[in-house]
Amino acid sequence: MYSIDSRSAVPxxxxxxxxxxxxxVSGVLNDGEKLPSIRELASAILINPxxxxxxxxxxxxxxxxTSRKGLGVFVSASGRxxxxxxxxxxxxxxxxxxxKAAGLGLNADEIMKGLSERLKGEIEHDKNE
Amino acid sequence: MYSIDSRSAVPxxxxxxxxxxxxxVSGVLNDGEKLPSIRELASAILINPxxxxxxxxxxxxxxxxTSRKGLGVFVSASGRxxxxxxxxxxxxxxxxxxxKAAGLGLNADEIMKGLSERLKGEIEHDKNE
DNA sequence: TTATCTGTATTACTATCATAGTACAGTAGT
DNA sequence: ACTACTGTACTATGATAGTAATACAGATAA
Numbered sequence: 586m587y588s589i590d591s592r593s594a595v596p597x598x599x600x601x602x603x604x605x606x607x608x609x610v611s612g613v614l615n616d617g618e619k620l621p622s623i624r625e626l627a628s629a630i631l632i633n634p635x636x637x638x639x640x641x642x643x644x645x646x647x648x649x650x651t652s653r654k655g656l657g658v659f660v661s662a663s664g665r666x667x668x669x670x671x672x673x674x675x676x677x678x679x680x681x682x683x684x685k686a687a688g689l690g691l692n693a694d695e696i697m698k699g700l701s702e703r704l705k706g707e708i709e710h711d712k713n714e
Numbered sequence: 715m716y717s718i719d720s721r722s723a724v725p726x727x728x729x730x731x732x733x734x735x736x737x738x739v740s741g742v743l744n745d746g747e748k749l750p751s752i753r754e755l756a757s758a759i760l761i762n763p764x765x766x767x768x769x770x771x772x773x774x775x776x777x778x779x780t781s782r783k784g785l786g787v788f789v790s791a792s793g794r795x796x797x798x799x800x801x802x803x804x805x806x807x808x809x810x811x812x813x814k815a816a817g818l819g820l821n822a823d824e825i826m827k828g829l830s831e832r833l834k835g836e837i838e839h840d841k842n843e
Numbered sequence: 844t845t846a847t848c849t850g851t852a853t854t855a856c857t858a859t860c861a862t863a864g865t866a867c868a869g870t871a872g873t
Numbered sequence: 874a875c876t877a878c879t880g881t882a883c884t885a886t887g888a889t890a891g892t893a894a895t896a897c898a899g900a901t902a903a
Contacts (some may be wrong), residue, residue: 594727607814661789675815675820675828676832678811678814678815678827679815679828679832680809680831680832681811682807682810683829683832684724684728684732685747685807685834686804686807687732687735687736688728688731688735689804691739691804691834692736692739692740695719696829696833697826697829697830697833699804699808699828700808700811700812700825700826701826703805703808703809703812704812704822704825704826710801714837
C-alpha cells in the first residue's frame with residue numbers, strides 16, 4: 586500500500602503524506618472515502634502511530650482530509666480540487682530534483698537538457714508509484 | 715558574490731556548496747584558483763565560519779577542491795571533470811523526478827515548464843555573477 | 844620570534860524527527 | 874452500561890542535523 590524508505594532524508598511523515606496526496610489527487614482515494622485508522626496504518630507499515638497521526642494532521646491542515654473523533658479520517662469533498670497543493674508538491678519535487686542535480690555539479694542548461702531528453706516520447710509509461 | 719536565503723529549508727552550507735560547484739564547473743573559478751578564506755567568506759555573507767568550513771570540507775570530500783592548512787582552499791585540477799562521472803546518477807534522479815511528477819498527473823509540457831520556471835533564478839544569478 | 848594570516852578540531856546549544864507510553868474523548872454496537 | 878473501536882493530547886527519550894563559540898596547528902612575512 587504505502588512504502589516508506591527509512592534511509593531517506595525525507596521524514597517518514599512527509600513520505601507518507603506525499604503518497605496519500607498522490608492517491609487523493611489521482612483518484613485512488615475517492616471523496617468521502619475513509620482512510621485507514623491511525624493504529625491500523627501504523628501497524629501495517631511498521632511505523633509509530635504518532636507518525637501517522639502527524640501525517641493525518643498535516644493532511645487536514647492542507648485541506649485534503651477531515652478527521653472526526655471516534656469515526657476516522659475521510660477524504661475531503663474538495664480534496665481532489667486542491668490544485669494549489671498539487672502544485673506545491675510539484676514545486677517541492679522540482680526543488681529536490683534541482684538541488685540534487687546541482688549537488689552533482691550540473692548547471693541549469695544541463696539539467697534542462699537532461700530532462701528534455703528523458704521526456705522525449707512517452708510519459709505514460711512511468712507511473713511506478 | 716554568494717547569496718544565502720536564511721528562510722530556506724536548504725541548509726546554509728548546502729546552498730553555498732551548490733553555488734561554488736556551479737562556479738567551478740562553469741569556469742567562474744579556474745583550476746588551482748584560491749577560494750576566499752573561511753573567515754573572509756563567512757564575514758562577507760554573514761554566516762558562521764564553521765558553516766563555511768563545513769562547505770569546504772564537503773567540497774573537498776567530493777573532489778572539487780583541495781585544502782592546505784595555513785594556505786587556503788584551492789580548486790582541484792580535476793574539479794571540472796567530475797561532472798562527467800555523474801551522468802548515470804543524474805539519469806536516475808531524472809527518472810525518479812519524472813515518475814513522481816507523472817504520478818501527480820502532470821504531463822511532459824507541464825513538467826518542462828515547471829522546471830524551467832524553477833531554473834530561471836539560477837540562470838540569472840550565474841550570469842550576473 | 845612575533846604577528847597574523849590560513850585551515851582543523853572539539854564541544855555545545857538548538858531544532859527537528861521518530862518513537863514510545865499513557866491518558867483522554869467521541870462513536871457505535873452489544 | 875459495557876466494550877471496542879475511533880482520533881487527540883501530552884510528556885519523555887534518543888538520534889541526527891545545523892549552527893555557533895572556542896581553542897589548536899600550519900604557513901609566511903616582518
